[in-house]
Amino acid sequence: MLTIEKLSVSYGSVRALTDVDLEIRGDGLLHGIIGPNGAGKSTLLDAICGRRRPTSGRVRYCGEDITRHSVSWRRRQGMARSFQRTSIFQDLTVHEQLQLVAQHLGDGRVGDVIEVMDLGGYLDQKAGRIAYGVQRRVDVALALIGRPRLLLMDEPGAGLSATETLRLFEHVRDLVRERRIAAVVVEHDVEAVFACCGMVTVLDLGRHLATGTPEAIRADHRVVAAYLGTAA
Amino acid sequence: MTDDFHASATATFGGSTSRLSLAIVVGLIGLGAGAVVPTWLASDFVLRLGSEGLLLGLLALSVAFLMNQAGLVALGVASIYGGAGYLFAIGMSDWGLTPTAALCVAFLILLVYATMLGALIVRTKPLAFMMLTLAAGEMISHAVLLEGLRDYTGGADGLVVRTNGAVLGIDAARFADPAQFWSLAWGVSVLIGLALWAIARSRLGAVLRAIRENEERMRFSGFNTFLPRLIGYVLVNIVAAIAGFLHVLNAGFVSPESLGLFVSTNTLVAALIGGISGSLGPILGGLIFSFAQDEFGARGLTQLLTGVAIVVFIVVFPRGVVGGLSGLSKRLGWRREAS
Numbered sequence A: 001m002l003t004i005e006k007l008s009v010s011y012g013s014v015r016a017l018t019d020v021d022l023e024i025r026g027d028g029l030l031h032g033i034i035g036p037n038g039a040g041k042s043t044l045l046d047a048i049c050g051r052r053r054p055t056s057g058r059v060r061y062c063g064e065d066i067t068r069h070s071v072s073w074r075r076r077q078g079m080a081r082s083f084q085r086t087s088i089f090q091d092l093t094v095h096e097q098l099q100l101v102a103q104h105l106g107d108g109r110v111g112d113v114i115e116v117m118d119l120g121g122y123l124d125q126k127a128g129r130i131a132y133g134v135q136r137r138v139d140v141a142l143a144l145i146g147r148p149r150l151l152l153m154d155e156p157g158a159g160l161s162a163t164e165t166l167r168l169f170e171h172v173r174d175l176v177r178e179r180r181i182a183a184v185v186v187e188h189d190v191e192a193v194f195a196c197c198g199m200v201t202v203l204d205l206g207r208h209l210a211t212g213t214p215e216a217i218r219a220d221h222r223v224v225a226a227y228l229g230t231a232a
Numbered sequence B: 001m002t003d004d005f006h007a008s009a010t011a012t013f014g015g016s017t018s019r020l021s022l023a024i025v026v027g028l029i030g031l032g033a034g035a036v037v038p039t040w041l042a043s044d045f046v047l048r049l050g051s052e053g054l055l056l057g058l059l060a061l062s063v064a065f066l067m068n069q070a071g072l073v074a075l076g077v078a079s080i081y082g083g084a085g086y087l088f089a090i091g092m093s094d095w096g097l098t099p100t101a102a103l104c105v106a107f108l109i110l111l112v113y114a115t116m117l118g119a120l121i122v123r124t125k126p127l128a129f130m131m132l133t134l135a136a137g138e139m140i141s142h143a144v145l146l147e148g149l150r151d152y153t154g155g156a157d158g159l160v161v162r163t164n165g166a167v168l169g170i171d172a173a174r175f176a177d178p179a180q181f182w183s184l185a186w187g188v189s190v191l192i193g194l195a196l197w198a199i200a201r202s203r204l205g206a207v208l209r210a211i212r213e214n215e216e217r218m219r220f221s222g223f224n225t226f227l228p229r230l231i232g233y234v235l236v237n238i239v240a241a242i243a244g245f246l247h248v249l250n251a252g253f254v255s256p257e258s259l260g261l262f263v264s265t266n267t268l269v270a271a272l273i274g275g276i277s278g279s280l281g282p283i284l285g286g287l288i289f290s291f292a293q294d295e296f297g298a299r300g301l302t303q304l305l306t307g308v309a310i311v312v313f314i315v316v317f318p319r320g321v322v323g324g325l326s327g328l329s330k331r332l333g334w335r336r337e338a339s
Ligand SMILES: Nc1ncnc2c1ncn2[C@@H]1O[C@H](COP(=O)(O)OP(=O)(O)OP(=O)(O)O)[C@@H](O)[C@H]1O
Pocket: A011, A014, A015, A016, A035, A036, A037, A038, A039, A040, A041, A042, A043, A044, A084
């Protein structure tokens, strides 16, 4: 579904990603991305969804080279993302913003998203007024509208407790499995990633370190040395 | 009686439709009464001042619309307002067009200009947008003073505009009559006010406000965020052009002042005085501004008193007169929704 070829991204003189290759299959499994701070995880998502132009390399989506397409085009083709720093419409009610996007993308089933993200109790409240944890769910909900085929999530658990994060991950895992779509999740909470993801990729200093099943990653001595340490 | 009507309307059409029909009824009554009653009561002088106020109000209305919906401040409306007059005059005298043809050609030129400028600038950040509209406006207002264009623009003297015959089917002489012009300006203001009110409540309005709030998330939700802002910008300029045509038809001349920064800043002040969050405020602001200017001018202290008045107004009514009064009425529980 998604193929990343020799992808490099620089911010001026800072190389955030160097020659990353990655293959994401749309088989209903969550694909986790982990790595230390500044490893380039957000940058990778930015390059996939078009927020940032890669310096070199290519992004293929469903076989097509989409490296030069706009963010909104990609979204209309089913590539959606959520944000590490919550990005929602503070002045609109939860329902207004979900409805606005749903109408645009021709999604008549906002109810499903509201149910999955458990937002039923907040529909008529302005998004800026609800608790932070709920705002995080609105952020993810906005990405779920329009039945995306590829879901990119940047630390959906940021600012949530470990249990909340795990619950969110389980929700998303079930959704992805049920709809047989692809999902890439960047997350700091390694336990949640290992519990819910079918595949895990480790980035370190902008380079691809390893990709494999949670068990294989846990056992990989390079990963342990670079990131997991003795905690895992 | 009104309550019954309101209740049954709510039951039949649902809340928003009944409010819309109520607004249309109120609008029609206001349109009729405002157009004729002042012409019975007021002197020609007062009607002239009032008409000027309405034209300023129209400009304020357009600027307030963009501010409110898109979070963008347009400081260049004067170039469209004055430009409309110049192009109309040049069309008749230099290109030999009939008044109606000159009007249409001028309108098309302005439309193309606004679309092209808009395409360049609506993507920028609010502050940059404001400075760019200012720069473009200043450019035009200096261009008319160029020596090489003097034959067309009349330089600093401006142009006398003689309109013979009819414009869009209306006898040109009627525009010069204070009472008839008031009625026309009033009618146009009410119609444009209602149109912008409806657009603000339409999907375009909702999309514009969402873009204002979080442009990036709108793109990440699959929206084109450029086109709605361009449409909003062009709308503003269409309203400014209409005000400009009314002005030139009424005044019978165009001068470089009509293109100047003063017109743009007065517009902004009128919008802030009246309140930007609706259609009523800017129009009212234009009227207040026009009458206040005359009053201050009579004392020979226009600038000083205007400055003081603006400060006082903004302190007393931070959300404009209309915003302030509606806030007050809400607090006192006069609004039925509140109870
Ligand atoms: N806008 C930017 N301008 C300059 N440098 C940036 C910018 N964004 C990120 N970087 C740098 O690029 C590198 C990768 O950043 P990125 O945000 O992708 O890391 P990350 O893995 O998501 O980290 P975190 O876990 O903290 O979210 C870092 O060294 C960071 O300092």
